[in-house]
Amino acid sequence: AALIPIATRAELLATLTIVSLHPGRPVGGSIAETALSVAGQAALAIDNARLYGQQKAFADAMQRSLLPQAPPELPGLELGDEYQSSARVEVGGDVYDYLTLGDGRLAVVLGDVMGHGVDATADMAMAKFVFRSLARDHRDPGEFLAAANEVVASEIAPGKFITMVELVIDAEHGEVACASAGHPPPRLVLPDGTVQEIAAGGLALGVDSQQDYETVRAAFPRGAIVVAYTDGVVEARRHGELFGLARFDALLAEQRALSPQKIAEAALAACRAWTDGELTDDFAVVVIKRAD
Known part of the structure; x- marks a missing residue:
């Protein structure tokens, strides 16, 4: 032997x-x-x-340390979020955050950093710092993204970029303002189940330091929800087929009566089921509902 x-x-x-x-x-x-x-x-x-x-x-652990521990509690709004890293070992690049502005409105940012690994984590930290340091002084989403873009363009490595969307929500007057830097457009789900796209265009942060960003405004009636998400949601794959916007919109319309947290959890469960339990990209979704 x-x-x-x-x-x-x-x-x-x-x-x-x-x-x-x-x-x-x-x-x-x-x-x-x-x-x-x-x-x-x-x-x-x-x-x-x-x-x-x-x-x-x-x-x-690194990824989650950059995410909020819990959504803030604000009069007239209900919030929920869900994040799940992909099956890949590398740190992903999804980041989101909340900030209450001095006028009582809520600013929400969600971004997706190009790449994975330690460099992506550093860029995530930069994105969060930029939001926290600039959003209060630039309360219009388009102005905020323009200011954020100047910082990111000067700091991020050549060839890299960050997609980002900012929502500023006025619960008192029923309005949501939105600007986007190359990010998937948020979904606005009305009380009757109609799903609208909040279409705001602009290049990703870090591509062109002189880029301007348009602010798009939409009515936000009581009982409506607005949903921001990263591309890992709609690009979840099963045998090459995307989960897609149509399925995502149908899920949001069907689950609209639930709490925002339950809606976020339902979206994650649907993507997991679609990918047979193994996400191939990070999943991040933020759901805000104007209380009835």
Whole structure:
């Protein structure tokens, strides 16, 4: 018999035992060499699997540390959000945040940083800092994105960018203002189930430092909801087929009577089901409802 250790440099993981069924033919030669090779490959596979799990846990912790612990509580509004990282080990680039402005309106930002990994996390932190530092002084969404773009264009690595949408919600007067920097357009779901697109255009942040951004305004009646999301929601895939806007809109219309948090959870559950439980991109959605 021969005992072959399955080990890394740091520890013994297991032992591979090879027994000869013929007493006159001891284990050795090419058999031992093959066993050593297999043991080395097994050790590497086990070590990589452990490392993958550790990296994934670390990535999720980093990502979530940049997200709000809970939505704010504001008169006349109900809020919910949901985030889920993809099955990839790298840190994703989705970020969102809330800020109450001095006039009582709520500013909501949701962005998607190009790429994955540590660099994406640094850009996420920059996006959150830009929102927190500029949104109060630039209360119009278009003006905010223009100011944010100047900062991002001067700081982000060449060839990289951030898509972002900002919503400013006036619960008292029933209005939502929106500007977008290359981000998927928010959905406005009216009390009767009609779904409208809040279409605001503009290049992603960091592409052109002189870019202007249009502010689009829409009525926000009682019982309506507005939904911001990242492309990982509608681009969730099953055998190459996208989850798509039509399914997303249908889900929002069908679930509109639920609380915003339940709507966000339903959207995540639908995307998980569509992808057989394994998201291929980060999922982020923010749902705001004007109370009846």
